[in-house]
Amino acid sequence: MAKSAGFCFGVKRAMDMALEAAKRFPGHLYTLGPLIHNPQAVEYLDQLGIKVRDRVESILKGTVIFRSHGVSLRDFKKAREKGLHIIDATCPIVKRARFFVKFLHRHGYSLLIVGDPHHPEVEAIQSYIDKGVEVVEDVEAVKRLGPWEKLGIIAQTTQSFGLFKEIVATSLEMAKETRVFNTICHATTIRQKEAVEIAKKVECMIVVGGYNSGNTQRLAGICREIQPHTYHIETAREINPRWLAKVEKVGLTAGASTPSWIISEVEVEVRRIKGL
Ligand code: SF4
Numbered sequence: 001m002a003k004s005a006g007f008c009f010g011v012k013r014a015m016d017m018a019l020e021a022a023k024r025f026p027g028h029l030y031t032l033g034p035l036i037h038n039p040q041a042v043e044y045l046d047q048l049g050i051k052v053r054d055r056v057e058s059i060l061k062g063t064v065i066f067r068s069h070g071v072s073l074r075d076f077k078k079a080r081e082k083g084l085h086i087i088d089a090t091c092p093i094v095k096r097a098r099f100f101v102k103f104l105h106r107h108g109y110s111l112l113i114v115g116d117p118h119h120p121e122v123e124a125i126q127s128y129i130d131k132g133v134e135v136v137e138d139v140e141a142v143k144r145l146g147p148w149e150k151l152g153i154i155a156q157t158t159q160s161f162g163l164f165k166e167i168v169a170t171s172l173e174m175a176k177e178t179r180v181f182n183t184i185c186h187a188t189t190i191r192q193k194e195a196v197e198i199a200k201k202v203e204c205m206i207v208v209g210g211y212n213s214g215n216t217q218r219l220a221g222i223c224r225e226i227q228p229h230t231y232h233i234e235t236a237r238e239i240n241p242r243w244l245a246k247v248e249k250v251g252l253t254a255g256a257s258t259p260s261w262i263i264s265e266v267e268v269e270v271r272r273i274k275g276l
Helices: 010-024 039-047 075-081 092-106 118-127 139-145 162-172 186-201 212-227 260-273
Strands: 029-030 049-053 064-066 085-088 110-114 135-138 148-155 177-179 204-208 230-233 250-254
Touching: 010 029, 010 039, 010 049, 010 064, 029 135, 029 186, 039 049, 039 092, 039 260, 049 135, 049 148, 075 162, 085 250, 092 118, 092 148, 110 118, 110 162, 118 135, 135 139, 162 177, 177 230, 204 260, 212 230, 212 250, 250 260
Parallel strands: 029 049, 029 064, 064 085, 110 135, 110 148, 148 177, 204 230, 204 250
Antiparallel strands: none
16 A cells, blocks of 8 residues: 555645635535546535536635636636635645746746646646647657747646656757756655555556546556556446456555545455455
């Protein structure tokens, strides 16, 4: 079992803020998009009266919680204009990445964000810059976009460090000046390193987390490169006993948005199947 499995600091902080808000501001309490990328946790929040809305426009009054990924500048302004009570649970590490993007832009650098262009965190960071920012997911995209005079690079906080290094190395050959801020979250790096170490030692690896969770998908991908018998599941019910049939060592880790109760249920189920 990975020690780093489960909620990271930013997600735990956002969850705590939401639970506190449910007590203090009941009724008309919303999150802009699911608070975390975990359907089971979102369902739990729904039972407490915290409803998900995908657009600021559909919130007429009350309190809106900004999730740990942050929100776009447009949504932030709109929520303020509408007079909504805002609880900003944006992770400070995401805010730091946003700060560096603005800093580089102000100093005349073209910008690359290494990440998933459709991830809400990346979309939100990108929204603070009007133009001159590209999101890249692989080295090929960098080769297509260059060359540059002055290039600034940051990463989505949950990016794989390996890919970030590759893209930085390629960019160094394509810009006269390159300035890099490593905005990958430390919690993500530790989680990925620990997962790699565990995957090397086991015959089957189980990665728990929402299918819509980018960091869980990446974690599963990294593990699969080392241990092909890697399975990404959301809940204990999905474990297929056949995966564990001839296996003596099972590794278990989970994404940053996976609640501890789900991880425990998976562990209990693995032990039950193996008769431990
Ligand atoms: S993974 Fe890191 S940056 Fe993202 S919410 Fe968690 S602590 Fe913050």
